[in-house]
Amino acid sequence: MTERTRLLDRAIIGGRRFFVGLSASRAVRRGAGLWLTALLFAATGIYGMERGGHMPAAIETARDMGDAAANLAGFKIANVNLSGQNHVTPGDILATAGVKPTSSLLFLDAEGARMRLEQFAWIKRATVQKLYPDRLDIQVVEREGFALWQKDGRINVIARDGTVIAPYSDDPRYIRLPIVVGDGAQTHVVEIVDALSLVPGVRDQVRAAIRVADRRWTLKMRNGIDVRLPEHGLSDALEHLAVLDQRKSLLSRDITVVDLRLPDRVSVRLSDAAYEARQAELKAKAKTKKGSSS
Known part of the structure; x- marks a missing residue:
């Protein structure tokens, strides 16, 4: 069982106990009870998705829905300014940073994008800046072949x-x-x-x-x-x-x-x-020396 699963288990159990306790209290109004019920069902749904392995897909779907709403509100990324790239293509930079045609500036995680870019082998440092309402600046410093x-x-x-x-x-x-x-x-x-x-x-x-x-x-x-x-x-x-x-x-x-x-x-x-030439030279010198001494 993963740590996230254990935490969700605790949250669900705690939420149920809290809900039952509040429901039994006369101080709880009907509206509060409805909200708690909704929250409990949402937490239970999240728990089920986590246990079933559907959480990444659910998060992606929620992000897409958030981007769609933000784009309608005027936060669609309309201008992307890239600088510093030489070996890395603009497509690689945007894909690594997680910038898609449907991405909104509002929900783009600039720090996460920077960290992903700096994991790219060619990129030594990266800076990601969101300039509202619709501009994204990405600057990279590439490594040089040494x-x-x-x-x-x-x-x-x-x-x-x-x-x-x-x-x-x-x-x-x-x-x-x-x-x-x-x-x-x-x-x-x-x-x-x-x-x-x-x-x-x-x-x-x-x-x-x-x-x-x-x-x-x-x-x-x-x-x-x-x-x-x-x-x-x-x-x-x-x-x-x-x-x-x-x-x-x-x-x-x-x-x-x-x-x-x-x-x-x-x-x-x-x-x-x-070596052979040297040996022959030494032998010749020795022979000459011996002849001259005799």
Whole structure:
């Protein structure tokens, strides 16, 4: 039994007792008795609709009747002023706010409409104002696409606060957004995007930032190199990487991994071809050294 049902049970029982008590009193006039009888029947009807699951339909019908009466009285919504929308269509805004062609300004719940609009993924804030007798103003502030988040093979556009806005599409507005990957990447997206913005020479070479165990980042560079970043000191590590790339063209070398997780050293892993070439070079040097010593 729901809380609403329990309350209605109590109201019906209390109403019956009150009605019986008043009916037995000589002080009750006939008019009062009629009103109490009507109220009791109304409460009983509401109770029955609640128990039968018909309450939503009854409320909707009552609202429509109220709107019809209010419209006849001059409170029909004749002008709707929408502002701030870019991604969200006017139809979506009105439908979400609960504004129908038959809605009246008098019975429109402005606060409820605002709350429903702010549950819409694209809408960050909304303002709903009723200007009597027939004007409705709705202003929205939309979220902006901040990054693309890839997880479980799906890519979504996310806002700066990590809110998923929409599935990725070929919309030109999304093509240049940074890409983050993995669990937790959406909630830490500002951290990596802002840090990379300070080293544009590195940022422009990044294909995606991968969140590892929701503790640190690995950058997947466009040429295939993985840059393993530390859990702490992210900005310092990226600045160090930028200096190494500028002075020694680190990110253009034949390597597969740059490991910056230790603060006092930088480790690299050569590609297979570079490793074999290095081994051959070392053997040649050793052979030359041995020949010269003999």
